[in-house]
Amino acid sequence: MAIVKCKVCGEEIEETIPKCPRCDSLGPKRGKKIRLILLCVMVVILAFLGLGFYLKMNEVEKPYEEVLKEKLDAKLSQRGLTAMLLLRSRLDNPDSMQLISSIANEDGSVLCFEFTETDVSGKKKKSKAAFVDGELNRTEAGWRLFCVGKSMRPITVKKQPM
Structure with missing residues (x-):
């Protein structure tokens, strides 16, 4: 050693x-x-x-404006889903509803939907509806007053199974 x-x-x-x-x-x-x-x-x-x-x-941090936009999109999407479910529940044949487009104003107080539905007689028709501060308005005058010519943005409404 x-x-x-x-x-x-x-x-x-x-x-x-x-x-x-x-x-x-x-x-x-x-x-x-x-x-x-x-x-x-x-x-x-x-x-x-x-x-x-x-x-x-x-790692790239998102700008504050982009984070706010994502939060607003999620909020508008949730409001749109709630309004669509309420609208669907008020139809004669809720299963026949097919959403064509959905738009909202910036704060989400006005939501506008275009959709097709089958009426009681079985005829398929195109309909419009507006939600203003939680109240449903299915009249053509309401659609023109709240949805036409306003600053609106498209929203994504994910359909939930009924």
């Missing part, structure tokens, strides 16, 4: 013993192993920190 000097006190000791008998410092091989393990752990930690930083740099 090889004889080496203790790095702390200089005593000559065998390379394989765990501690120096004179100063109680860790043996030469054990100290190297611990330092090597600590170095590996530090390298792994730095690699994860670097990877996290790199991924964060490539």
Whole structure:
């Protein structure tokens, strides 16, 4: 076995013993192993920190206006779904309703729907309806008053099974 000097006190000791008998410092091989393990752990930690930083740099934050637009779209879609279900419940044959288009004003207080329905006699017809502050208006005059020529935007209404 090889004889080496203790790095702390200089005593000559065998390379394989765990501690120096004179100063109680860790043996030469054990100290190297611990330092090597600590170095590996530090390298792994730095690699994860670097990877996290790199991924964060490539992440694009949405502008505030875009986040607001998405929230408004979700709100209008939910209002549109609620209004469509209410409209559907007021039809003679609710299962025959087929939505053609749906539009709303910016704050969602006016929702306008164009749809086809089958009346009591079995005739398919095109109809229009407007919801103004939660009130249903199926008249042509109401449609022209609230929906025609106004600043409206299309909304997406996801159909729910009945």
